[in-house]
Amino acid sequence: MxxxxxxxxxxxxxxxxxxxxxxxxxxxxxxxxxxxxxxxxxxxxxxxxxxxxxxxxxxxxxxxxxxxxxxxxxxxxxxxxxxxxxxxxxxxxxxxxxxxxxxxxxxxxxxxxxxxxxxxxxxxxxxxxxxxxxxxxxxxxxxxxxxxxxxxxCYCDHSVRAWREWLRRTYRDLSALNDAWGSTFWGQRYTDWEEIDAPRANHTAVNPAQRLDYARFSxxxxxxxxxxxxxxxxxxxxxxxxxxxxxxxxxxxxxxxxxxxxxxxxxxxxxxxxxxxxxxxxxxxxxxxxxxxxxxxxxxxxxxxxxxxxxxxxxxxxxxxxxxxxxxxxxxxxxxxxxxxxxxxxxxxxxxxxxxxxxxxxxxxxxxxxxxxxxxxxxxxxxxAGSTVAAEVAVVWDWESWWALELDWRPSVDVSFRERVDAFYEALWREHVTVDFVHPSADLSAYRLVVAPSSYLVTEASAKNLHRYVESGGHLLTSFFSGIVDAHDTIHPGAFPGALREVLGLSVEEFHPLREDERVGLSGGLSGRIWSERVRPAGARALRSFAEGPDAGHPAFTRHDLGAGSAWYLATAPVTGLRGLLAEVLDHAGVTRPRDLPDELELVRRGRHVFLINHGDTPVTVAGVSGVNLLDGGVHDGSCTVPAGAVAVVREA
The missing domain is CATH 3.20.20.80 (Glycosidases)
Incomplete structure (x- = not known):
């Protein structure tokens, strides 16, 4: 190179x-x-x-x-x-x-x-x-x-033959496959590998575990x-x-x-x-x-x-x-x-x-x-070139959870992987927080805060990893409909949120998805959309509650202190106010970030260089910046003014 x-x-x-x-x-x-x-x-x-x-x-x-x-x-x-x-x-x-x-x-x-x-x-x-x-x-x-x-x-004959071989390597025997796919449902149990077809389009829902495996295979x-x-x-x-x-x-x-x-x-x-x-x-x-x-x-x-x-x-x-x-x-x-x-x-x-x-x-x-x-x-x-970017906050991103979440017959068509991830990422971006993305099984010890906006599928191993992270002093923020199923899209035993029940210190008695344009009020003047649910604390304490709707009086935003860390849970999608709730968690976790900058100013540090990108229509002066602007040779001593729509890249002294 x-x-x-x-x-x-x-x-x-x-x-x-x-x-x-x-x-x-x-x-x-x-x-x-x-x-x-x-x-x-x-x-x-x-x-x-x-x-x-x-x-x-x-x-x-x-x-x-x-x-x-x-x-x-x-x-x-x-x-x-x-x-x-x-x-x-x-x-x-x-x-x-x-x-x-x-x-x-x-x-x-x-x-x-x-x-x-x-x-x-x-x-x-x-x-x-x-x-x-x-x-x-x-x-x-x-x-x-x-x-x-x-x-x-692809659903051609070549793919189906390769799919059957993949299944043989993955499961080794048909009883393991039948158990993983829950094939006793709707009489789908297989007695020969050649009976298994690709999960083609059907006039009704197709076995979700089969479709999830086909995504992995493809x-x-x-x-x-x-x-x-x-x-x-x-x-x-x-x-x-x-x-x-x-x-x-x-x-x-x-x-x-x-x-x-x-x-x-x-x-x-x-x-x-x-x-x-x-x-x-x-x-x-x-x-x-x-x-x-x-x-x-x-x-x-x-x-x-x-x-x-x-x-x-x-x-x-x-x-x-x-x-x-x-x-x-x-x-x-x-x-x-x-x-x-x-x-x-x-x-x-x-x-x-x-x-x-x-x-x-x-x-x-x-x-x-x-x-x-x-x-x-x-x-x-x-x-x-060659320098790196450091982050104190991580966002959980798991493609398999994305695949599973958006299969047929979920509680609400309004719940999607990207909708929640985008909302949380935007709030972090506007708080001028640089993030890494992580798999839920990754080493999380370097981060002050881990945000899991859309973790419908969580394996037992990943759940234990998140639990250890919190107990060891980390802070976890999770959104609704998380921890629900395992790697085969099978619901974890016991009450929701399944694999995350212990780390969050709560259970969910029932989901109450909202109508398309329905809103529910929360304490503190907030309101939520898409989702409501009946949260029952089991160690967690309520910071905000539903003020109306099917779960009025029950927790909507909770915190569970566990070991040296804390786990937070948000049981709805705020119409406004997500950034404020997130700021509360960031402050508790001790996440450092620039203050008093306009939303339109993007600030990222890469190695010893600070990038200042002004997406707005007015100049922005950023304090605490000293060094040489590599783009125009200007020298900055304590502050840097970035014109509207412009960029500065300052090698800090």
């Missing part, structure tokens, strides 16, 4: 004639591009017929980039198998849950369980890696593209396809190998705690939800989650956009300064790169309205001038 911060993006030279390619490289140098991703969607050009490889066209562009001092992240194009492959092996096309086989022409268009696809993958990757293993331009390898998006689960099949390619590359190259995650907070089908163990460096794509006025908060959450699955180490922003994307209902372009703020916010939260899709905006195809470093408007445009300016600033931040 290169020193400093990588700057560049995905390049598709096959879409352009030679004279445009030559112009592109001149413009890349002008913008400060030092790394490009190549070959992402080029299988048919690399292998125009089975077993016949043509790399001459790619050699030309790789050599040209190398001569210009631009490094290459070389991709395997297995996300887009060619038409000749599909014609020969139509059964490799995935089948959706409703039983429809997808057509050719999209991407992620082959099943990871197809033997023919795996064989073709092996043949292609072996040839590609062997050809470029010694090329000095290539500094890393990029496998596939955005596993799990849009293809999460994710594992994608990881196996990645590992196949990685291992073939490693036979001939010692360069780092990765794949780009399809947006840490948005790609539900991939368990990135598992994926992070397979890649040499975590790489993430992020695209703003353009219509959300505060979409920079979700950006921060995505970056924090990328850093967290990377184990706190620096990671790579592999893709984001200079302006508008092309697949949202309303593809709103970024406002002046927004691309800069987005890019540097990722760096603030641990990224050692600022990469885009794509270098030059396409003239044809499904993504022709997607922005690029070189826009359709050309170089006489604000967007191009902003790109050039950003490239210079990224170069000025070289010393930030």
């Amino acid at each position: 290169r020193d400093g911060i990588a700057f560049g993006g995905d390049y598709n030279p096959e879409q352009w004639p030679r004279e445009v390619q030559e112009e592109d490289i001149v413009l890349m140098r002008e913008a400060g591009v030092n790394l490009v991703s190549l070959g992402m969607f080029s299988w048919v050009l690399m292998e125009p017929a089975e077993g016949r490889f043509e790399f001459g066209w790619l050699d030309e562009i790789v050599d040209r980039l190398h001569a210009a001092g631009i490094a290459v992240n070389l991709a395997t194009p297995t996300a887009v198998p060619p038409a000749w492959f599909v014609r020969k092996h139509p059964d490799a096309l995935p089948v959706n849950r409703e039983g429809r086989r997808i057509g050719f022409g999209g991407r992620q268009s082959a099943c990871s369980s197809s033997p023919d696809f795996l064989a073709a993958t092996s043949r292609l990757v072996t040839a590609l890696a062997g050809h470029y293993k010694d090329h000095p331009a290539v500094v890393m390898w990029h496998v596939h593209n955005e596993y799990g998006a849009p293809l999460g689960e 994710d594992q099949q994608h990881r196996a396809h990645y590992a196949l390619q990685r291992d073939l590359i490693r036979r001939v190259s010692d360069l780092p190998v990765t794949t780009n995650f399809a947006g840490t907070v948005n790609c539900k089908s991939t368990d990135l705690w598992q994926w992070a163990r397979e890649v040499d460096v975590v790489a993430n794509d992020h695209y703003l939800s353009a219509e959300k006025p505060d979409n920079h908060i979700e950006l921060a959450m995505s970056a924090d989650l990328a850093r967290s699955v990377a184990g706190g180490r620096p990671w790579l922003l592999m893709e984001h956009s200079t302006a508008a994307v092309n697949w949202q209902p309303r593809n709103i372009a970024k406002r002046p300064g927004e691309m800069r703020r987005n890019s540097l916010a990722h760096v603030a939260r641990g990224s050692d790169s600022v990469m885009f899709f794509q270098i030059r905006a396409s003239r044809f195809g499904a993504e022709k309205f997607h922005s690029g470093l070189i826009p359709h408007a050309g170089t006489d445009s604000r967007q191009w001038r902003d790109v050039v300016a950003l490239g210079a600033e990224v170069e000025a931040l070289a010393e930030v």
Whole structure:
């Protein structure tokens, strides 16, 4: 890898004639591009017929980039198998849950369980890696593209055969599977492995334990396809190998705690939800989650956009300064790169309205001038590379709990994984608290506070881990409908909240989900939505109570002092006031954070550098900042004023 911060993006030279390619490289140098991703969607050009490889066209562009001092992240194009492959092996096309086989022409268009696809993958990757293993331009390898998006689960015959083998390895005998799946319900008990099908669409609910296992299996099949390619590359190259995650907070089908163990460096794509006025908060959450699955180490922003994307209902372009703020916010939260899709905006195809470093408007445009300016600033931040971000607060994030929570027939359609996590993260962000994300089984000892907003599925081992954390002096904040089921979506024995009953010091007698627009008042002038429940303290004490509704007079917000720590529980979704309740917990836990800063000011410390990002319309003066601003050379002695919409990166004295 290169020193400093990588700057560049995905390049598709096959879409352009030679004279445009030559112009592109001149413009890349002008913008400060030092790394490009190549070959992402080029299988048919690399292998125009089975077993016949043509790399001459790619050699030309790789050599040209190398001569210009631009490094290459070389991709395997297995996300887009060619038409000749599909014609020969139509059964490799995935089948959706409703039983429809997808057509050719999209991407992620082959099943990871197809033997023919795996064989073709092996043949292609072996040839590609062997050809470029010694090329000095290539500094890393990029496998596939955005596993799990849009293809999460496939229901073809190949998948079903692989699924049965996965079940045999996982459960070893049918009695263990039947017990885990609760198959006596609705007469589902199996007497032969061949009786087991994928959990296809049904006119009613399908066994949730079976669906949960199918999500695990499907994710594992994608990881196996990645590992196949990685291992073939490693036979001939010692360069780092990765794949780009399809947006840490948005790609539900991939368990990135598992994926992070397979890649040499975590790489993430992020695209703003353009219509959300505060979409920079979700950006921060995505970056924090990328850093967290990377184990706190620096990671790579592999893709984001200079302006508008092309697949949202309303593809709103970024406002002046927004691309800069987005890019540097990722760096603030641990990224050692600022990469885009794509270098030059396409003239044809499904993504022709997607922005690029070189826009359709050309170089006489604000967007191009902003790109050039950003490239210079990224170069000025070289010393930030390799440094880390420290956090006193952790947020629990478990993909398996996400999968389980959103299966059929839960108490309320308004309860979703992201809804609660987003609400708590936003409150923490506005309190200027930098967080890590953690799995509930992780070592939590480094954190003053652990927040578990949406932990429906909690294993007994994870529950014990949280209990030990609190007893040892940690502080835990949990939201409603948590601790309910085990790894097989089976309710823990006894009263709710099951696995978390002891650490929270309470039980829940009954859930009382609220109607769509219903609100219930709480003591202290607060109100809740979505959820109410009958909480019975068993050691916990009530800090707020329901003032109305089905649980009037019963606890809504509790604290349980346990050992040297405390566990807090919130039994509803506050309409307003979550931030105030959270601040109460933060103060009790002794979490340090800046005070008296406006909500629009984002402050993150990375190593010895403090990033100040002003998302508001007025200047903000931040006290307690002394040092040199790497972006403009200004010296600050005790305070730093950040203009509206601007960014400062101060190397503290």
